[in-house]
Amino acid sequence: MSLTAWAGLVALIAAVVVGAVPLGRYMARVYGGGTSPGDRLFDPLERLIYRVCRIDAAREQRWTAYAYSVLAFSAVSFLTLYALQRLQGSLPLNPTKAPAVVPHISFNAAVSFMTNTNWQSYGGETTMSHLTQMTGLAVQNFASAAAGMAVMAAFIRGLVRRRASTLGNFWVDLTRTTVRILLPLSFVLAILLVGQGVIQNLNGYTEVTTVEGAGQSIPGGPVASQVAIKQLGTNGGGFFNANSSHPFENPTPLSNMIENWAILVVPFALALAFGHLVDDRRQGWAVFAVMFLVWVAMAVSVMQLETNGNPRLEALGVAQTAAADQGGGSMEGKEVRFGSAACGLWAASTTGTSNGSIDCTHDSMTAFGGGLALMHILLGEVSPGGVGVGLNGLLVFAILAVFLAGLMVGRTPEYLGKKIQAAEMKMVALYILAMPVALLTFAAASVMLEGALASRANPGPHGLSEILYAYASGANNNGSAFAGLDSATAWYDTTIGLSMLVGRFFLIMPVLGIAATMASKQVAPATAGTFPTHTPLFCGLIVGVVVVVAGLTFFPALALGPIVEHLSL
Amino acid sequence: MCPCPVDHVNVAGIQPAGWESGVPDVAFIVIGLTFFALCVAYVRGLDRIVRAVEDHEARPDDSSL
Numbered sequence: 001m002s003l004t005a006w007a008g009l010v011a012l013i014a015a016v017v018v019g020a021v022p023l024g025r026y027m028a029r030v031y032g033g034g035t036s037p038g039d040r041l042f043d044p045l046e047r048l049i050y051r052v053c054r055i056d057a058a059r060e061q062r063w064t065a066y067a068y069s070v071l072a073f074s075a076v077s078f079l080t081l082y083a084l085q086r087l088q089g090s091l092p093l094n095p096t097k098a099p100a101v102v103p104h105i106s107f108n109a110a111v112s113f114m115t116n117t118n119w120q121s122y123g124g125e126t127t128m129s130h131l132t133q134m135t136g137l138a139v140q141n142f143a144s145a146a147a148g149m150a151v152m153a154a155f156i157r158g159l160v161r162r163r164a165s166t167l168g169n170f171w172v173d174l175t176r177t178t179v180r181i182l183l184p185l186s187f188v189l190a191i192l193l194v195g196q197g198v199i200q201n202l203n204g205y206t207e208v209t210t211v212e213g214a215g216q217s218i219p220g221g222p223v224a225s226q227v228a229i230k231q232l233g234t235n236g237g238g239f240f241n242a243n244s245s246h247p248f249e250n251p252t253p254l255s256n257m258i259e260n261w262a263i264l265v266v267p268f269a270l271a272l273a274f275g276h277l278v279d280d281r282r283q284g285w286a287v288f289a290v291m292f293l294v295w296v297a298m299a300v301s302v303m304q305l306e307t308n309g310n311p312r313l314e315a316l317g318v319a320q321t322a323a324a325d326q327g328g329g330s331m332e333g334k335e336v337r338f339g340s341a342a343c344g345l346w347a348a349s350t351t352g353t354s355n356g357s358i359d360c361t362h363d364s365m366t367a368f369g370g371g372l373a374l375m376h377i378l379l380g381e382v383s384p385g386g387v388g389v390g391l392n393g394l395l396v397f398a399i400l401a402v403f404l405a406g407l408m409v410g411r412t413p414e415y416l417g418k419k420i421q422a423a424e425m426k427m428v429a430l431y432i433l434a435m436p437v438a439l440l441t442f443a444a445a446s447v448m449l450e451g452a453l454a455s456r457a458n459p460g461p462h463g464l465s466e467i468l469y470a471y472a473s474g475a476n477n478n479g480s481a482f483a484g485l486d487s488a489t490a491w492y493d494t495t496i497g498l499s500m501l502v503g504r505f506f507l508i509m510p511v512l513g514i515a516a517t518m519a520s521k522q523v524a525p526a527t528a529g530t531f532p533t534h535t536p537l538f539c540g541l542i543v544g545v546v547v548v549v550a551g552l553t554f555f556p557a558l559a560l561g562p563i564v565e566h567l568s569l
Numbered sequence: 570m571c572p573c574p575v576d577h578v579n580v581a582g583i584q585p586a587g588w589e590s591g592v593p594d595v596a597f598i599v600i601g602l603t604f605f606a607l608c609v610a611y612v613r614g615l616d617r618i619v620r621a622v623e624d625h626e627a628r629p630d631d632s633s634l
Contacts, residue, residue, distance in 0.1 A: 063619065067612045075605045079598065086594060107597035165623065423622045427615065494600070501601075505608050513615040517622040 001300075001307045002322060005341030009299060012260055012345065019265040024272025024284070030180050031153040031173070032277055042180050049175050060166035063516035066154055067509055069170035070147060074114055074505070077143060081110040084136040085128070094129035095204025096219070101127060108493035113137050115504035116144035116386055118230065118237030118356040118479035119496060121488040125219040125240045130202060137237060138226045142186075145233030146177040148388030151508050152270065153177075155392050156277045158515025159416050162522055167515055181266075182233060189228035189262055196258070197251035200224040223248055231262035234386040236356025236479045244346070244359040245335050256338050256359060260346055263355045267291070267384035270391045278416055282534035287394055290542045294383035295352045298376045303344035305369035306330050312569055333364025333483075344369065351376035354386030356479020363457070363466065363484040367569060370465065370482065371562025377472045377480075378554045379546055380435065386477060389504075392511045394542070396431050398533065399424060399514070401545045405531050405538075415533060417523035424517055427510040434506035436553045439475035442495040443468050443557070452491050457484030461568070465561035474499035 029036035050057050061069065085101040088094060101109070105122050112119045113136070122128070128137065150173035157167050194200050203220025210216050223239045227249050230236055240246040250256055271291055275284015307329035309320030322328030329340030338346075343360035350357055351373045362370055376383070382393040403420050406413030413420040446452040446467050456463035462484070469482040474496040481487070487496060532538065 064612055064616050068609065071605050071608050071612075075602065078601050078605075082594075082598065082601070103594050103597050106594075107601070111601065163626065421622075423618045426618060430615075494597075498600075498604070501604050505604075506611065509608065509611050509615060513612075513619050516619045520619075520623040520626040522626070 001304050001341060002328070005303055005307060005339075005345075008257065008342065009296075009303070009345060012257060012264075013296070015257075015261050016264045016268055019261065020269040020272055020288075023265060023269035025276060027181060027269060027273040028276030030176055031156070031273065036180070038180060038184075042176075045179055046175055049179070050172075053171065055169075055171045055175075057169065057172045059169060061169050062165055063154075063158075063167050063512045063519075066167050066170050067512050070151065070508060070512075071505070073143070073147060073170070073174070077114045077140060078110050081113060081136045081140060082106050084132050085109060088129040088132045091129065091131050093131035093134070093202070095202070096125075096129065097204075098127060098129045098132075101132075104490045104493040105488060108497045109137075111497040111500050112479065113140035113235070113237060114144055115477050115500045116148055116233070116235055116354065116389070117474060117477040117500045117504070118235045119474055119481065119487075119500065120237055120241075120356070120479070121493055121496075123241035124238050125221065130221055133226060133239060134222055138222075138229060141226065141229040141233050141235040141237070142178055142182050143174075145229070145235060145387045146174050146182060148386060148392075149177045149181070149270070150174045150388070151511060152388035152391050155395065155511050155515045156274055158512075158517075158519040159395070159418065160278055161519040164519040165516075167512070167519060182229065185232050185262075185266075186225070186228040189232060189258070190224045192258055193224045193227055193255060196255035197247075198224040198227055198255065199248045219248075227259070228262070230357060231259045231355065232266055232387075234263060234267065234353045234355040234390075236350060236354075238357060244357045245338075245361075247337075250359060253338060253342070256342055256346070259357075260349050263349050263353050263357075264295075264384065266387045267353055267390045270388065271384065271394075274391060274395075280416075280534070283416065286534045286539050287391065287398070288384075289536075289539045290394060290546075291382065291384035291390070293539070293543055294376075294379065294546065295348060298352060298372060298383070299345050299348035302348050302365075302369050302372050303341045305366050305372070306334075306340040306344040308366070309340075310366055310569075330364075330366050330369070333361030335359060347373045348376065350480055351478060352379075352381070352383040352385070353390065354381040354476060354478045356473065356481075358480050358483075361483045362469070362480060363482040367462075367562050367566035370469075371558060371566070373480075374465065374469050374472060374482075374562065375550070375554075375558065377469075377476050377478050378558075379550045380432075381476045381478065382546060389477070389507070393507070394546075396428055396511065396514070397546050397549075398538075398542055400428050400432070400549075401538065401541045402531065402533065403428075404545065405541060409531070411529055411531065414524060414530060417526065418518050418521045419524060424514050427513045427517075431507055431510040431514075432549060434510075435475045435503050438499045438502035438506075439468075439471045440553075440557070442499055443471040445495070446471070446491070449491070451489070455486040455489060455492060457486070461561050461565040464557075465565065468557055468561055470496060471499050475503040477503050 085106040089100045154167040205217040244250040271288040272284045275281040327339030402413040466485040
């Protein structure tokens with residue numbers, strides 16, 4: 001790996017830490033109640049929203065009411081987005097004259113954006129009208145991210161509160177997240193991106209004649225505003241089909257770095273916000289460290305694999321070493337303005353954050369490079385994970401780690417002073433099992449159906465990786481794709497849509513349930529026998545639990561896909 | 570999302586011949602709403618676990634006995 005690549009990685013890490021520390025402190029004040037910076041500006045706006053929507057901001061909700069609110073909001077979002085796509089041909093702001101989207105793609109896209117997955121089985125600029133992009137997809141980029149962060153706030157309240165029966169108010173958390181965190185950050189980021197050349201207009205196609213004399217249609221649209229929230233909200237759905245490898249979405253190496261920062265900063269900041277909210281910053285840094293360790297290990301590994309190149313191509317005499325006219329490494333499917341190392345870094349960030357955007361083709365990565373990207377998703381999106389839901393996942397693994405440690409040393413497991421008992425472990429088990437069931441069931445069905453197999457771009461182990469990646473991406477609400485699989489069929493649109501639903505809501509419900517049981521408990525005083533949960537030992541234990549759970553669940557499938565592919569090189 | 574090869578992309582947003590499954594809108598809406606109904610049932614099931622814990626925690630502490 002070149003010095004430039006290492007410098008890029010170090011610069012990104014520094015920028016994320018510098019951004020996450022104050023942002024974490026700020027978000028803790030947003031969720032912690034009381035005053036927070038910007039009250040003068042945001043309070044009147046929030047009061048207006050509460051009045052219009054008839055929300056009693058002072059009224060707290062029991063966990064069931066909180067969960068029903070999440071479900072109701074998501075159901076309405078799903079129906080609205082579905083209708084918008086089906087009716088877009090008759091609606092305004094459609095300069096490209098995009099017709100109605102077909103039912104199964106509408107279903108898939110509505111579920112995808114509502115669940116913060118942003119899997120796209122369509123080409124954005126050719127399928128969606130500007131109205132659908134702006135009032136449907138971009139709105140869901142905010143709403144789905146805010147819903148995930150709201151659930152996280154409720155979960156942390158459950159860990160903190162004592163003998164309590166409520167977890168906050170979903171509508172208030174949703175509003176405050178959107179108004180005080182996502183909107184201001186997105187506004188600033190969109191301006192920065194426009195400065196780098198990301199387009200922001202309401203144009204349709206501009207017809208031009210190329211130097212060869214051929215005609216070409218250059219698409220326009222409100223791109224910067226959508227790219228900003230798609231990265232900050234760890235959504236990932238591209239305005240263009242080529243997503244963040246399109247020069248109108250990600251024009252320069254600097255914009256690439258800024259967008260990569262935007263993908264990571266909120267999830268890492270939430271870990272630090274957690275430390276502030278539980279009034280023990282060491283807990284926040286411990287969670288941060290676990291997220292960071294896994295992410296940086298993946299980043300260095302994938303960057304190294306992609307810059308090393310493909311040995312088969314080397315044998316054919318294809319130059320893969322860095323030279324004046326190329327960055328070196330495996331350049332198939334890579335953008336020449338970013339290179340193979342930046343692709344690896346981006347892939348590690350997006351597959352660890354449930355962000356579906358890509359700046360290179362994952363299908364073209366080396367066998368192990370693509371396999372690690374897949375593995376990173378299969379870890380459960382906890383490094384650092386999607387906004388809100390990533391921290392939820394890591395805290396669930398922390399509870400499991402505490403339980404296992406308690407079994408090993410024969411003590412009652414406790415996390416943040418709360419006893420971990422049978423009820424919590426039942427819901428932890430339900431949380432951990434839901435995603436693999438949704439993923440492996442549909443993937444197994446797909447490899448047995450002739451029609452589904454026909455969608456592969458490649459036979460053999462790489463074809464299995466394509467199918468596995470698609471359902472891994474759906475069930476983990478990631479949204480990125482290996483790209484070889486033609487998923488725009490009724491089978492894949494429907495089953496990946498169901499995977500996304502299970503991966504979102506069958507994980508959120510147990511999390512809120514755990515929050516409720518924890519909130520009802522009293523805090524036990526720490527003694528000499530209490531297992532500390534802020535130490536390097538505990539961080540290592542969580543990493544071990546995350547890797548072992550994913551390894552035991554998915555190793556057979558990975559062995560038949562990327563591992564066999566690598567061994568056959 | 571991915572930069573799909575052009576021959577794998579639904580460039581017009583409408584399926585070519587043979588793609589359209591014929592599944593009407595109502596079927597997909599029913600699938601979606603049925604899932605949310607299932608989630609409501611799931612929450613009710615989990616609430617039985619939660620209420621058992623809450624009831625237990627609400628009992629007066631008898632550890633001194």
